Amino acid sequence: MEVDTVYALEVRLMLELWWKLEFLYQVRRIATMRNTKKLITWMIWLLAFILIVFLLTRCNAKDNKTVKIVYVSKVLDDNNAFWFSLIEGTEIAAKEYGVELTILAPDSESDYEKQNDMIANAIALKPDAILLSPADNEKTLPAAKKIKEAGIKLILIDSQMAEPIEDALIATDNIEAGKKVGQLVNHLIKENSKIAVVSHVQGTSTAIAREVGLRIALGEDEKRIVDVVFSDSEYDKAYQVTKELLQVHPDVDIIAGLNEYSAIGAARAVRDLKLTDSIKLIGFDSSVEEIQLLESGVFDGIVVQKAFNMGYIGLETAIKILRGEEVATNIDSGSNIVRKDDIYTEENQKLLFPFR
Structure with missing residues (x-):
């Protein structure tokens, strides 16, 4: 007790x-x-x-009634810095607010069917609120609607859905983050450059928005994109599709990865093919391996989300809604560009290593 x-x-x-x-x-x-x-x-x-x-x-x-909140994440993966930091943010906020927090998640970001089952399990727990990072903006929607039908507050974290049924959304502005990827790519473009994109899960709002932002930033150079492939947020698949991509398009000299799995898998493939001198890479997110690849020059730059903030603010927003307080219904948790020469600035150290 x-x-x-x-x-x-x-x-x-x-x-x-x-x-x-x-x-x-x-x-x-x-x-x-x-x-x-x-x-x-x-x-x-x-x-x-x-x-x-x-x-x-x-x-x-x-x-003195204990508030109960369930967070249904896209994946539970301690090796992925983004999801580790985001979940850590929800857990720390839960401790500070005295909330009983339950976390449910499938083994893969692309497994929307398993996530839908977990949403049903979350509803059965009869919590005061459910935090949700939808695996698919359309295929998750019917399950998410049942949350609202049950009279439970719904707060989306990281991703939005095809219909705005949530009470609040806390996420990176992914179009802006995609534009930042495009800014980094723009600095690398040469006269005959060819660009490839290694994205994550096809159909997710984050994948769609980041690609849109990238294309906006490229402007007329958008026509240089020769292919977009998807990793399903799996390191091994990202590695394999990058190798296959380079066999079909050997003249590609710039690759942009749109999440941690995609960026790292692509970088491993380029490194193993000994093409780091001829292919420039832009990454997304900030795992230890990704930072090492940036330090060693395999990545020319990365776009880093503020995952911890996203998780913390998500749970905090749920508490405020339950208290009847007014909240912003769409909160941008932010993202930053980090290059090799500014890794060690105080601001970027806090961003890259939030738990030090």
């Missing part, structure tokens, strides 16, 4: 004992009274006292 709950119970028992003793005392006094007017007055005061004590004990019990 929580310490606060035990304390609340003790206070309630003391109050109940107090008013019972007071009741007996007042009854004894009333019994000795002969004046009818005084008798009625004392009875009114006594009833008012009993009512106040009753309301206080009820309010005290209500205020």
